[in-house]
Amino acid sequence: MKVPYSWLRELTGVGAPAADVAATMSVRGFAVEGIDLQPDGDAVLDFEVTANRPDCMSVRGLAREVAAAFGLPLREVPSLAELRDGQDSAVSIDIDRPDLCPRYAGALATVAVGPSPDWLQARLRACGVRPINNVVDVTNYVLLELGQPMHAFDLTRLSGPAIRVRTARPGETLRTLDGLDRKLAPDMLVIADAERPAAVAGVMGGADSEVTSTTTRILLESAYFNPLSVRRTSKALGLKTEASMRFERGADPALPARAMARACALLREIGAGSADGTLLDCHPAPPQARRLRLRRLRLAGLLGVTVPDADVLRILDALGFAPTATADGWDVDVPTARVDIAREVDLIEEVARHHGFDKIPATFPGLTVAPPASDPRVAQARQLRHVLTAAGFFEAVTFGFMGEPAAAPFAARGDLVAIANPLSETFAVLRPSLLPGLLDGIGHNRRRELADVRLFEIGARFAQASGERRAVAFAWTGAAEPPHWSIAPSPVTFFDAKGIVERVAMALGVPITVEPSDADYLVRGQSAAIVCGGARLGLVGRVAPAIAEHHGIPREDVVFVAEIDLDGAAGHARAATRVEPLPRFPSVSRDIALLVDDTLPSATLRYTIRAAAPPSLVQVREFDRYQGKGIPDGKVSLAVRLTFRSPERTLTDAEVQSAVDAILGAVRTRHDAIQR
């Protein structure tokens, strides 16, 4: 709300420099966003008015705040016309919907349309309003001064002439002042004449009854409309006006008559015309006066500071609350303009605001019970960050939504969660996976000549079937290790990625295994499902080149990714740690080389070995894998180290040999494996 300093001074007599007024009002709840110095030496202050204070979308409302802040008397608005309440045979006013329009005041006037005087035009301009003609300018001046939206109809263009405040009829339209033809819905309140709508109530007037240079008789409107009704209509029409913004936040139901008297006085004062002198005030549902109680103990109890009684009285009085002292505090009458004041706490805020938030001391709330432990997921995220950053990964933060084409490959058909009102196509669906965002991150870095990129993210992902679930994911492209003159560069492989997956699983405390996967967005043969307790927790593998390319990564680049469902893992996390005694007897190792089908998963072979061995087999580890000269096609030579140990005694050679024999027998029977 732009207000010339001179106007504020007129209403308050404030003498402090504009910059001081701005600084003071900023800590009273009205931030000043700018001070615009005028050529004539005046300054225009641009106040930010919060949505709960429609009463301060006016010079008078802000003047009251300035007066209260500086301890000055608030001066009355100059000159009001004397208007008699009454009926007028020239025009009838009927309100069909008193719930949506509890008050409608009209007045007739004879006018001579022309330009407004310079002072009035200058004030409008200073407030950011374009002067139109003297009649319209008067309505805008009263809007700015008092906050009451007004409208002037060309009386001769109204059929009847009659005013009916009703909802729109099916199919009705109205060309509004901005020249657009508006389709009106049946829940929209309109100001109609005997035949058709002449204005959208509280939003904008109609072009047909607009005041023009030839207008001689006008009907001035000064009304109160239901905030919700105006808000819905304004939204539905996509039409936000100075009037609608005030009505939807809540106008002053007592103001229409006073604003009319002010407008009629101004018309006369600037020689624009003269009112007939009758106020056609339809006020079928006057609001109840509101009385509130403010308790002294409550005030001090909530603020943590005692405000002296005299200051409470001074503040409430300055703001127009007409306080009276009671045994335990004060009774106040809430001014009709103060739509934000509904209960005691609102009064506490008023007192605190003008007493000064700076007078509130800084204390610390006491603990009365032992605080509960925090969500372990917070600590878990930190643990994951430790493990992954130590493994060379940078934490990424990516958006929770993305374009549908980027998301689709990562979700089952129909499982994407769409946003009903996306800002753009690039934010159309919630992410089904953290991977597309990470791939975007890889692509971004690749385009900036960074070839070795490791990223991870922890966050939520979304699906129709499973809803919102948390996951951790990483993506890795480029070298497996930072380059060094002592080693040959080696690109990241599946087993590097799998190693990180195992670390993450360790950090999560879940035992995992992997099995081949056929996820479409990964390269078949280089991807695996991560399994825990029979349930799939995630995937690890090489990104399909077509997917990588979609994210700005060259097709030939090798990118490995993995994603693990944290909600799923939570159910498998191991319980309390129990320590096992350290081994007291030496272990015995035997290496065996087996010729097996190269399609045999090593996990299957390992399973067979374990199943055939006595409990003294404590470790099975592949240490070499060879294909080539001397090995038949379709076969592979796998070297395995078997480690045996007993917790009770030193094993004998015979015992170990018989275990190895049993193992060799089992792998021969089950897998045709021959010892080399």
Add this chain to the structure above:
Amino acid sequence: MKALPSLPPDQRREFGSRVNAFKTEVESALAARAAALAASRPPAGGVDVTLPARERAIGRVHPLMQVRQQVEDIFSRMGYEVLEGPEVEDDFHNFEALNMPADHPARDMQDTLYLASPIVGGIWGAHRGRIPESQVRAATLLRTHTSAMQIRYMKTFPPPVRILVPGRVYRRDDLDLTHTPMFQQFEALVVGEGVTMADLKGTLLTLARELFGDVAIRLRPSFFPYTEPSAEVDVSCRACGGTGCSVCKGTGWLEILGSGMVHPAVLEAVGYDTEKVSGFAFGTGVERLAMLKYGVDDIRLFYENDLRFLEQFPV
């Protein structure tokens, strides 16, 4: 020495001792030189220690998460329960119970992204055992603030309450220098007997000083539907010490968060007795704090995940 037999016997002794002396001299000189040469060579297995190290890859925690972790630590130390909540919410918890009924103008302050069809929300509060409504059954929107968790928590647990809720929130905002459609927020809520606005101020001052060093704070009256009184909180500008500069646009102050005393309507919505308990709440965007702390002037840098940006932050 071959000439020795041909010398007269009386000269042989002297000649022999002179030759021997010469031999000893040459040998010791050779040995000295060999030792000197050997000393200048690296020992067996020695290396040039000034060659570059075999680097071990190390990543970074994202700057937004570094700030978030710092905030979590500050509040943990002050006895707050840190917990996470669902990112998709329903209208009741995100708006209605926070004193923003349907068609409330304040809803315009937070332009909301809605889901085309409802989904099940994320789990919260599992660390507190079995709780009712540990999941949002039918989430219809992306939460616009972490305040939604105020309601979930207070509906589930009686006062006193002292919680910190960090997490992602979503708004229907265009991407520009200072806005992103998704950002990180944290929310603190304290409710109990005799909790005052002075307690709010003391807590905010502690937070500001932990984050920014020796700064002052200023509370300015503002409006949020879920707090009354409400206050915007400014921290004195460190760049100029409060005298006014380009960072603080000449005001000497930088706005860092929104706060207030929990509105009685909110306490009533969760069944708390407003005559017995009161509370305060505050929340802010982690991005804003991170931008101030690290001197970042474009919020989008946090979401590009450019390694050249990320590697500037401490390990």
